[in-house]
Amino acid sequence: MQRYLVRRILQFFLIVFIANSLTFIVPRLVPGDPITEFLNNQQLLNPNPEFETWVADYKAKFGTDRPLWEQYLNFWAGAVRGDFGYSIISFPQTVMHRIGVALPWTIGLVSVGTLLAFLFGTSMGALLGWPDSPQMFQWFVPVLMVIGGIPFWLFSFVVIWIFAVELGILPPAGGINMLDVLIQGDTLQARVVSIAQHAALPIFVFVLFGVGGWGLTMRANLIMTLGEDYILFAHAKGLPESRIFLRYGVRNALLPVLTALAMAIGGIIGGSTLLETAFSYPGVGSVVGAAIQQRDYFVISGAAFFMILSSALALLLVDLMYPLIDPRVRYQ
Amino acid sequence: MRAKVLYGLLATCFVLVLVGVSACSQPAPEVIREVITQVVKETQIVEIEGETVIQEVEVERVVEVTVTPEPMTGAMQSIPRDRTLVLGAWEHAAQLNGTDNFNPIINTASVRTNYAKWVFEALMYNNMNTGEEYPWLAESYELDDDYMGMTIYLRKGVTWSDGEDFTCTDVKFTIEAHRDTETAARRGEFSRWFESVECLDDFTVRIDYTGTNPRIHQRLMIGWENHFVIVPEHIFRDKDVATFTNLDLGKGWPIGTGPYKLILVSPQQVIYDRRDTWWGAETGFMDMPEPLRIVGTNAASDEAYAQMYMTDRLDYGGFALMLGSFEAARDRNPTVRSWFDEGPAYGAPDGCVYQLQLNNNRFDTNVRLALNYALDRQEIVDLAYQGSTYVKVAPISDYVTGAWGSIVNPVIDSFNRDNPSQAKVEEYMTAAGYAMNADGFWEKDGEVLEFTVTVPVPWAVMGPVIAEQFTRAGIKADEQLDTAGQWPNMVVNGDYDGVAYVHCGSNFDPFDSLSFFHSDCYAPEGADVPTGCGGMKGHRFVGDPDMDLAIEMMEGAVGDPNNPEFVKWVETALEVYMREMPTLVIAEELHIIAMNDSYWTGWPTADDPYVAPYPCWSDFTLVPYRITATR
Numbered sequence: 001m002q003r004y005l006v007r008r009i010l011q012f013f014l015i016v017f018i019a020n021s022l023t024f025i026v027p028r029l030v031p032g033d034p035i036t037e038f039l040n041n042q043q044l045l046n047p048n049p050e051f052e053t054w055v056a057d058y059k060a061k062f063g064t065d066r067p068l069w070e071q072y073l074n075f076w077a078g079a080v081r082g083d084f085g086y087s088i089i090s091f092p093q094t095v096m097h098r099i100g101v102a103l104p105w106t107i108g109l110v111s112v113g114t115l116l117a118f119l120f121g122t123s124m125g126a127l128l129g130w131p132d133s134p135q136m137f138q139w140f141v142p143v144l145m146v147i148g149g150i151p152f153w154l155f156s157f158v159v160i161w162i163f164a165v166e167l168g169i170l171p172p173a174g175g176i177n178m179l180d181v182l183i184q185g186d187t188l189q190a191r192v193v194s195i196a197q198h199a200a201l202p203i204f205v206f207v208l209f210g211v212g213g214w215g216l217t218m219r220a221n222l223i224m225t226l227g228e229d230y231i232l233f234a235h236a237k238g239l240p241e242s243r244i245f246l247r248y249g250v251r252n253a254l255l256p257v258l259t260a261l262a263m264a265i266g267g268i269i270g271g272s273t274l275l276e277t278a279f280s281y282p283g284v285g286s287v288v289g290a291a292i293q294q295r296d297y298f299v300i301s302g303a304a305f306f307m308i309l310s311s312a313l314a315l316l317l318v319d320l321m322y323p324l325i326d327p328r329v330r331y332q
Numbered sequence: 333m334r335a336k337v338l339y340g341l342l343a344t345c346f347v348l349v350l351v352g353v354s355a356c357s358q359p360a361p362e363v364i365r366e367v368i369t370q371v372v373k374e375t376q377i378v379e380i381e382g383e384t385v386i387q388e389v390e391v392e393r394v395v396e397v398t399v400t401p402e403p404m405t406g407a408m409q410s411i412p413r414d415r416t417l418v419l420g421a422w423e424h425a426a427q428l429n430g431t432d433n434f435n436p437i438i439n440t441a442s443v444r445t446n447y448a449k450w451v452f453e454a455l456m457y458n459n460m461n462t463g464e465e466y467p468w469l470a471e472s473y474e475l476d477d478d479y480m481g482m483t484i485y486l487r488k489g490v491t492w493s494d495g496e497d498f499t500c501t502d503v504k505f506t507i508e509a510h511r512d513t514e515t516a517a518r519r520g521e522f523s524r525w526f527e528s529v530e531c532l533d534d535f536t537v538r539i540d541y542t543g544t545n546p547r548i549h550q551r552l553m554i555g556w557e558n559h560f561v562i563v564p565e566h567i568f569r570d571k572d573v574a575t576f577t578n579l580d581l582g583k584g585w586p587i588g589t590g591p592y593k594l595i596l597v598s599p600q601q602v603i604y605d606r607r608d609t610w611w612g613a614e615t616g617f618m619d620m621p622e623p624l625r626i627v628g629t630n631a632a633s634d635e636a637y638a639q640m641y642m643t644d645r646l647d648y649g650g651f652a653l654m655l656g657s658f659e660a661a662r663d664r665n666p667t668v669r670s671w672f673d674e675g676p677a678y679g680a681p682d683g684c685v686y687q688l689q690l691n692n693n694r695f696d697t698n699v700r701l702a703l704n705y706a707l708d709r710q711e712i713v714d715l716a717y718q719g720s721t722y723v724k725v726a727p728i729s730d731y732v733t734g735a736w737g738s739i740v741n742p743v744i745d746s747f748n749r750d751n752p753s754q755a756k757v758e759e760y761m762t763a764a765g766y767a768m769n770a771d772g773f774w775e776k777d778g779e780v781l782e783f784t785v786t787v788p789v790p791w792a793v794m795g796p797v798i799a800e801q802f803t804r805a806g807i808k809a810d811e812q813l814d815t816a817g818q819w820p821n822m823v824v825n826g827d828y829d830g831v832a833y834v835h836c837g838s839n840f841d842p843f844d845s846l847s848f849f850h851s852d853c854y855a856p857e858g859a860d861v862p863t864g865c866g867g868m869k870g871h872r873f874v875g876d877p878d879m880d881l882a883i884e885m886m887e888g889a890v891g892d893p894n895n896p897e898f899v900k901w902v903e904t905a906l907e908v909y910m911r912e913m914p915t916l917v918i919a920e921e922l923h924i925i926a927m928n929d930s931y932w933t934g935w936p937t938a939d940d941p942y943v944a945p946y947p948c949w950s951d952f953t954l955v956p957y958r959i960t961a962t963r
Contacts, residue, residue: 032821040820040867048520051864057514090429092439092515092575097432101599157635165642165664172639173631178601179418182625183410276426280632282599286426295817 004323012316016308023304024075027297028068034088034295035059062086062298075301084302089294095302098287103269103306105175106276106283109199110268113206118261120207121214126250128215129222132241141219144212156205156278163201171198173280202279206272217260221253228252259318266314269307409605414931414963417623417956420640420650421445422948426632427599434586434594435578436561437509440517443559446602447628449953450621451493451588452561455484455503456553457951460683460731460839460944465553466954469498469562469589473553479546479888484537484553489615492564493607494587500531505565507539507552513573518560521551546890547843555950556683556839562589590953591621602628621956623932637926641668644930648955649947652679652923655720667929671945672938676719679922680938680945681730684836686712686721686791688798688916691828692873693857698764699781700913702774704749705756706805707798713919716793721922725749726909727835727845730920731944736842739899740906747910757805774806783809786831788819794832794918823870824860834921835868841891841898843883846905849914850883851875871914879908934959 035058039051048054059065062085063074078084084095127133128140147155164172171177176194184190225231226249234244269284276285284303291299421428422445430441434448442448455470473484490498507529511522525548530538541548552560564587568576578586579597586594589611592604604626612618629646631637637650638657642664653661655676662668671680688707690700709723726744733740758768766774766781774781783802787795795811802809814831822828837845853865854874861870882905889898925945927935935955936945942958943951 030816032816032818034817036824037817037820042517048864050520050524051866054520061515090441092433093430098427102427160639165639168643171645172643173636174629175600176598177645178596178598178603179413179416179625179627179629182596182603183412185410277632280426280630280636282427286632290425 005320008316008319011319012312015312015315019308019312020075020079020301020305021072023308024072024301027295027300030295032295033064034297035062035064037295038088038091058091062088064297079305084305085298087291087299088296089290089299090296095298098299099284099303099306102282102284102287105281106285107268108195109202109276109281109283110206110272111265112199113203113210114261114264114268116203117207117210118214118257118264121211122218122254122257124211125215125218126222126245126253129219129226129253130245130249131226132245140215144215147208148212152205152209152272152274153278155208156202156275159201159205160279170200172201174198175282198279198281202275202281205278206275214257214260218253218257221256222249225249225253259322262314262318262321263311266311266317267307269310411605411625414961415623416625416627417932417959418627418629418645418647419447419947420637420646420648421447421628421630422649422651422946423630424632424634424651425630428602428628428630431597431599431602433577433579434597435573435576436559436563437506437513437516437573440559443561443950444557444948445628447604447626448586448588448594448602449559449561449950450590450592450604450626450956451586451594452563453589454555454559454561454950454953455486456555457943457954458554459942460556460949460951461734461941463735463840466951469503470553473549475546475549475890479541479544479890481538481540482549483532484539486535486537487617488535489617490589490611492566492587492589493593494564494584496564496566497534498562498564498589498611499534500537501534502562502565503537504529504531505568506560506562509563509568509573510560515574518551518558521548544888546888547840550840554840556944557946557949559950561950564588592626600629604628618957622960623956626956641665641926641928644928646926646928647930647932648927648935649925653926655718655924658924658926661926665928665930668926669929669937670924670926671936677721677922679720679924681920682923682944682946683729683731683839684834684921685724685727685729686794686832686918686921687727687835688785688794688830688832688918689823689835689868689871690830690915691826692871692914693826694829696764697912698760699766700916702757702760702764702805703783703802703807704913704916705751705753705760706802706807707916707918708752708801709750709918711752711801712794712797715797717919720924721919723750724917724920726906727837727848727915727917728842728906729838729845732838732840732842732845736893736902739893739902740842743903743906744910749910749913752801754805761806768806772806773808780808782829783807784829785809785811786814786819786822786828787811788814788817788831788833791833798830798832820867824866826855826857826859826861826870826872830916832918835915835917837868841886841893842902842906843886843891846879846902846909847883847887849873849875849879849905849909851880873912873914876908876912879905882908929962931962932959933962 036055039055039058056065063071066074082096087093087095087098090098124140127137160172163170175198176191177198181190181194231244231248234248273285273289275281276283277289287299288303290296291303423429428446430439431446433439434442436443436448436452443452453469456468457466458464459466467487469487469490471485471487473482475482484503486498486500486503492498507522507526510516510518511526513519525541525543525545526539527542528540532538551558567578567585567587581594584593591607591610591612593607594602595605596603606620606624610620613620631640631650634651634654634657637646638653638661640646640650641661644665658670658678659675670678672678690703692700695703709725713719713721713723726740728736728740761774764776766776769775769780785795785799792813795813799809799811819828819831819833823831835845835848837848848869849871851874853861853869853871855861855872861872882901885901886898886905889895892898923946925947936943943954946952
């Protein structure tokens with residue numbers, strides 16, 4: 001058991017190390033230099049006769065004038081201190097500020113969306129997999145598959161069009177409208193209402209697309225579980241159907257889905273770039289999307305660091321929990 | 333029972349997350365400790381008339397106190413929507429950029445896109461449509477006869493929002509901070525040209541240049557996308573300008589001379605409220621602007637901005653809309669309009685033109701002319717821009733031709749370059765030594781003429797049309813969409829055939845635009861262009877002695893359409909340009925800036941062009957003084 005723990009913890013550090021090293025190196029392999037590019041764009045507004053000196057000053061400021069291996073060491077030294085330097089495209093904003101202001105929005109949106117999608121999806125999947133469920137539930141399978149096939153962003157536009165433009169009952173973009181909040185006297189209640197209104201449509205889309213995945217996984221798990229001998233035995237004992245369904249079926253089928261939920265929670269920090277962009281939602285996904293587009297190395301590395309860390313932590317927790325949940329792992 | 337517990341837990345999670353986000357979206361007020369001198373009561377043993385007594389006395393003591401500054405939102409009043417001006421930022425972003433820094437010396441976004449232009453004011457504003465100047469913090473300025481310096485006369489009676497007087501010291505400090513701060517956006521030009529800044533008295537600024545320059549004053553006195561606003565010396569003087577964020581609402585920062593104060597800042601909105609007192613109204617210089625509150629907000633896409641217009645959530649601005657989005661917004665909300673009321677060319681010029689920038693090392697004059705006649709500019713306008721702009725053949729925007737039209741247009745028209753013609757293509761390709769091969773492509777010494785049209789993402793729509801037109805004319809062309817933003821480096825090192833983007837040169841006289849074609853920026857194949865010749869100056873045009881001379885003469889003089897000598901130099905340089913066609917200009921760059929008459933009216937339009945319509949330009953500062961509420 002001890003070896004198992006040590007191996008998993010070492011694996012965690014290895015994952016964090018390798019994944020962060022890749023996200024550090026890969027953007028830098030793309031030819032060209034984003035700092036020169038950024039200053040070239042600045043040149044349109046403020047021509048600089050001493051352009052090369054300007055570029056050199058900025059590179060020194062960002063540390064990109066150093067050899068790659070030195071930059072790499074500096075990255076790890078900064079990561080330990082929680083300092084990822086400045087954003088290139090939003091200079092003089094720091095990476096931590098960019099991520100820090102975006103993080104609460106993403107956590108709010110994606111965690112609520114993930115939990116709701118999990119709740120509805122697994123409930124629906126369980127009902128779909130249970131042979132005694134009403135026939136109408138079978139219609140949901142193709143519906144879920146069709147919804148899952150529609151591009152996220154396209155569906156977002158449709159939802160915005162219906163609820164924000166045609167019906168005008170929900171805002172089309174943003175995370176909060178302080179203008180409305182101030183009109184109402186800047187109370188906590190007004191803020192919560194505004195946040196909830198802005199989050200409603202993206203969460204709706206998130207849940208709609210998440211439900212399919214959770215539902216179909218749960219359905220498959222339940223169908224497999226129903227083939228187990230203990231289910232047959234429960235029937236033979238004459239136990240009530242509801243008891244067999246909930247205690248023997250759903251409970252056992254839920255185990256692998258819970259693992260996936262833990263992984264999904266670990267991935268929350270990454271946000272959802274397309275969803276956040278479609279709704280102009282001020283989360284980490286939007287920040288990362290903009291950073292990738294404009295090759296803002298430092299923001300990419302900083303955001304990726306936290307995404308990797310949270311995913312790896314979730315993976316580690318699942319690994320550590322497994323022996324408790326499933327005794328077979330302990331015996332192995 | 334368990335299900336109930338589960339649902340209860342989930343509902344609690346939902347509420348907690350929402351409350352958490354709400355709390356996190358607004359930082360809690362910081363508690364700080366300050367050392368102050370305070371009168372305190374102390375119990376002392378004293379002798380009165382020989383008797384020892386214990387009594388309480390008041391003494392001055394240096395004490396440490398805990399101070400809780402005003403929360404970030406400050407004291408906020410409820411101001412109705414119809415007295416609030418809501419402006420979109422000039423960018424597509426889910427978060428406003430740079431909202432943690434209101435130091436305009438190092439963070440130009442604070443004034444450009446985050447609207448601190450109503451906190452900090454400029455020396456002068458001007459109308460880019462007419463060239464008219466609006467003196468503001470400065471009443472006037474004089475250039476030396478030899479253009480070796482200038483003198484600025486400041487307005488008296490101007491005060492900062494904390495009550496301090498605005499004086500020459502503030503202007504001197506601001507110019508020097510731009511010049512001497514390593515990461516200041518304007519450091520390059522300022523350090524190149526501004527040798528010394530002196531205060532002759534409280535309201536007279538004397539600037540000496542390092543050399544002759546009849547245009548450098550424009551960087552101080554005229555603002556377009558480039559804002560030059562004055563910061564308070566008494567706040568900045570003991571700070572490190574390179575790191576000072578100038579943001580502390582509890583202390584009233586940022587302090588400015590403008591009629592608005594910042595009251596709330598978040599990545600979603602920046603909010604400014606009108607101050608009760610403003611020097612302009614107090615001195616009778618200008619009435620208070622009508623909007624009681626100005627909100628700067630943002631959206632991540634063209635569609636999102638259009639949706640905000642449809643639902644009256646935006647009064648003006650945002651990034652320029654695409655034609656389809658604008659028309660969709662106007663269909664849903666008839667109070668939405670743009671610079672021109674009739675389309676499809678609704679937008680206003682912005683000083684730039686669309687161009688296919690050529691690598692002149694690879695194409696001699698004959699081939700360039702053949703490429704020119706292979707281009708069907710009107711087709712590019714129709715297909716790529718859905719008819720929302722109009723054709724141009726010279727690198728001089730309508731902002732310049734407004735004043736210079738009668739001088740430059742006859743020269744441009746005399747060459748008749750906007751005339752797509754396969755016969756002309758054949759004539760010039762043959763003159764260049766090419767012959768059409770069996771596959772229908774031009775070939776010389778066994779090599780087919782190939783052309784890669786590199787297109788950065790913002791101008792992606794032009795690429796396929798240009799490539800198709802070249803191929804139709806027998807030039808084997810393909811389009812390369814530059815998603816990685818490589819083009820600035822390609823232009824510097826010469827690894828390109830043509831880049832389709834913009835040429836932004838002159839705003840005032842044709843000098844800047846034509847100066848890009850001086851031989852100083854030439855570099856042979858394989859070598860980088862000289863320092864300062866990247867981007868739009870990286871044509872690698874070998875130059876022409878007449879053009880070089882004309883550009884040099886223009887550089888040393890003020891661009892004046894009434895100066896016959898200057899006009900002659902403009903004509904000479906333009907004739908060489910039109911003869912050589914070192915770049916292929918395609919169309920005017922027009923931006924469809926949406927404006928919504930639902931709550932406010934009186935926007936700058938083609939019918940009332942009191943300023944250029946771009947919210948990211950300095951002159952937009954004048955708009956709140958002109959608009960009136962509709963309700």
